[in-house]
Amino acid sequence: MIIIRATIEHLNDLVPLFDGYRIFDRQASDLNSVKEFLKERLTKQDSVIYMAYINDTPVGFTQLYFLFSSVSMKPMYLLNDLYIDSNYRSQNIGTTLINKAKKLCEKKEYKGLLIQTENTNPAQHLYQRLGFVEDTDLTFFG
Structure with a gap:
């Protein structure tokens, strides 16, 4: 396994993964909008x-x-x-990606890494195993 920082050259590889992520999050597939959204993130x-x-x-x-x-x-x-293709789960890919993000924070001397996720997300156990702790002092309104 290799981990790379995506650039515009990786857009076509990223689009189906991001669309799969959105579908996993109960959204309709929309490859064209996904491509435009990601293109803007990568360009800007x-x-x-x-x-x-x-x-x-x-x-x-x-x-x-x-x-x-x-x-x-x-x-x-x-x-x-954070999304891993269902055919590749349980292979420490999520752990590797999160650790890469943590190392970026350390390298840049940032305060840290915050995770935003639903309480029902099955990855909760992964986050806890990697040392993330739920902050019960914060309240969010929508």
């Missing part, structure tokens, strides 16, 4: 996308968005998206 460089490949096959990705902590006055990343 307003997120960091890591992709996992096994034998030249794209098998998973994570997307990080930039945030700032006003209290610590430091930047941090929000790990907003």
Whole structure:
């Protein structure tokens, strides 16, 4: 397995994974909109996308968005998206992608990595195993 930081050259490999991620999150497939959304992210460089490949096959990705902590006055990343193709799950791909994101935070001396996910997300056990702790002090409104 290799992990790369996606660029516009990886767009066609990323689109089906991202569409699969959206379908997993109960959204309708929309390859054209997905391609435009990802093209904008990659062109504007307003997120960091890591992709996992096994034998030249794209098998998973994570997307990080930039945030700032006003209290610590430091930047941090929000790990907003993590997806592994169902044919490749249980092979430590998610762990490898998350650890790559953690290392990026350490390298840049960011405050840390925040994960936003549904309480029912089956990856909760993965996040906890990797040291993430639910912050019960924060409340969100929508």
